Amino acid sequence: MYRLSKFPVSPRIPINFASGSMSVVIIVREGHTIVMKGAVEGIQTIAENEVVRGERRPLSDERRSEIDALVAEQNALGMRVLGVAIREIPVDGGQGDIFEYAVTDEREMTLVGLLTFLDPPKSSAKPALRSLAAHGIDVKVITGDNPLVAATVCREVGIDATRVVLGEETEGLSLEELGELAERTHVFAKANPAQKARIIEAMREHGHTVGYLGDGINDAPALRTADVGISVDTAVDIAKESADIILLEKDLTVLEDGVIEGRRTFVNTMKYLKMTASSNFGNVFSVLVASAMLPFLPMIPIVALIQNLAYDLSMLTLAWDRVDREQVRKPRVWEADSLAKFMVRIGPLSSIFDLTTYALMWFVFAANSPAHAALFQSGWFIESIISQTLIVHLLRTRRLPFAGLIGRRSGGAPGSRPGTALLIATLAVCVFGLVLPFTGFGATLGLVPLPWTYFPWLVGTLVAYCLVVEFAKRRFVRRFGVWI
Structure with a gap:
């Protein structure tokens, strides 16, 4: 087993919002390896092979369907699933040579595994959301996560997840139409940063005062668009810079x-x-x-x-x-x-x-x-x-x-x-x-x-x-x- 800290790592390749993934490049004497992690469905669109018991095989349509079914099963249990893929690139030269990599290099990837993890809502979330509703605040969820995961978590905290609207479904709507959709929708899933910001803008145009809570890079545009952007002390720098208020604790009762x-x-x-x-x-x-x-x-x-x-x-x-x-x-x-x-x-x-x-x-x-x-x-x-x-x-x-x-x-x-x-x-x-x-x-x-x-x-x-x-x-x- 090798520790990643032993190997030089190039600066990250910019986040690919289209596939919902990000990559780093590990530099070794034999060559460079692009290591990608992100949404499974996004990685499958650019992966051509998979590793099964140490053997590299072509990623067939049948295997893609099996993987999709496995991911859906885990999502329905509230588990988040990330795919991990690699691409090995032989290079001439030493470790000190400078190479530039971009999103376009994320191709011909090999799927090496899936990571599942559970991020349960805090015990204080449900009573806090109930109290916010009692004070006239309608809570909506706008996330980049899988719709099954989003619906499961929302149901656990008491948010109506009867209808989940995907980010791509909002693309062809005007602000007025999107605002009307937001009035009757509580959960938006698979939304990219631009779609999140546009949903916020539509709600503001519809006469609402909107606060947005987020802590990731994907949340920065929405934080700037909202009337009140709220982030947490452990958020990424761009999210904290975009926010109007920074919470010292991840607690909705605050x-x-x-x-x-x-x-x-x-x-x-x-x-x-x-x-x-x-x-x-x-x-x-x-x-x-x-x-x-x-x-x-x-x-x-x-x-x-x-x-x-x-x-x-x-x-x-x-x-x-x-x-x-x-x-x-x-x-x-x-x-x-x-x-x-x-x-x-x-x-x-x-x-x-x-x-x-x-x-x-x-x-x-x-x-x-x-x-x-x-x-x-x-x-x-x-x-x-x-x-x-x-x-x-x-x-x-x-x-x-x-x-x-x-x-x-x-x-x-x-x-x-x-x-x-x-x-x-x-x-x-x-x-x-x-x-x-x-x-x-x-x-x-x-x-x-x-x-x-x-x-x-x-x-x-x-x-x-x-x-x-x-x-x-x-x-x-x-x-x-x-x-x-």
């Missing part, structure tokens, strides 16, 4: 975690956009009304800046907010129309209670002249910053806010528990707004302490505001079917 985290990030981003847009819309309207009706500014400019700074700081914690389960169950897309509807229908609600606070300060507390402007401004500041911050908890979920802090509501859907950081941050902003007019710093800003009789009115205003927003939220969800 994909599920990534999908959920991405959707959670998207939902929390939408929370911030919708809350901020509706809040600013309402505040602008309130300031316009006050500027037209009052003989003084409704809020001191520096105080308005401090209020916005405090609110924005609390909004930073939205990145760590909890997300309701139903919000990550299905893929989400950016909808500018949804943002506009939210802003127009929810934003003016805050203005209603800003106007009631104006009336309260003007008529009840007699802050109706420039001499009492500081009292008016202090009263609206407290109501504005607390309502703006408190309402975050109503807008962040379509469920009943705060109910999640004390468990499920009896007889109803579970409440929604805010993230700890968000809860602490919003509580801190509310406390800051309450105490600022009573501090020396508040006095330097032009604020004055409020009489205690103001606070029952404040509580009533906030409770009424929360009830109105909750009512508007339920109507919005019933009409449009979405919230955040």
Whole structure:
């Protein structure tokens, strides 16, 4: 027995995607030997002989049929089968001479044997695929493997392999036709790199966001074509270079975690956009009304800046907010129309209670002249910053806010528990707004302490505001079917 490492080996002959094989050339004093391994059906097309018990014989049609039957039998058991063939080339010269070999030299080959091996799916594959399906992700298999092997493995992990489409069957289809075929097909087999990329392109043209997971040279074009190319740390270099994401483990549960985290990030981003847009819309309207009706500014400019700074700081914690389960169950897309509807229908609600606070300060507390402007401004500041911050908890979920802090509501859907950081941050902003007019710093800003009789009115205003927003939220969800 000889070790291959004893013999010089030339650079590999480029992969022959047509036959699904690759070769190396072993250099010895007696000559050069091309050693090829790859798909059996591909090798049989260029093999002229076979070795049987050390004897070289012509590869007859009958023997080809016998080999095909043996390979099919092994494939049906989920075994992958590779053929190994050689071609001995006598040469003149020493081992140091340079010879150039190409795919065209892969001819007149001699089949020397078959290699069978089992590559079973990981135990985590089936539950991971089931979870991805539960989150609205349709998993399809596009492989260069034999269709029998692909179907067997797919059935083991729960993928519908009733129909397997071969790569060559996609050649004459337009992108639209291929996209329609991909809609009703879950397994593509014997696909070369170009066919894989074209299937991905067709699914994208059909309106899908496509992620592709692959680790081989054959996967590089598809990885580049997909919206998100995913590879693993043990993949070949070209696959890793073509991918957008590289997994450190071959574990599909990591994909599920990534999908959920991405959707959670998207939902929390939408929370911030919708809350901020509706809040600013309402505040602008309130300031316009006050500027037209009052003989003084409704809020001191520096105080308005401090209020916005405090609110924005609390909004930073939205990145760590909890997300309701139903919000990550299905893929989400950016909808500018949804943002506009939210802003127009929810934003003016805050203005209603800003106007009631104006009336309260003007008529009840007699802050109706420039001499009492500081009292008016202090009263609206407290109501504005607390309502703006408190309402975050109503807008962040379509469920009943705060109910999640004390468990499920009896007889109803579970409440929604805010993230700890968000809860602490919003509580801190509310406390800051309450105490600022009573501090020396508040006095330097032009604020004055409020009489205690103001606070029952404040509580009533906030409770009424929360009830109105909750009512508007339920109507919005019933009409449009979405919230955040």
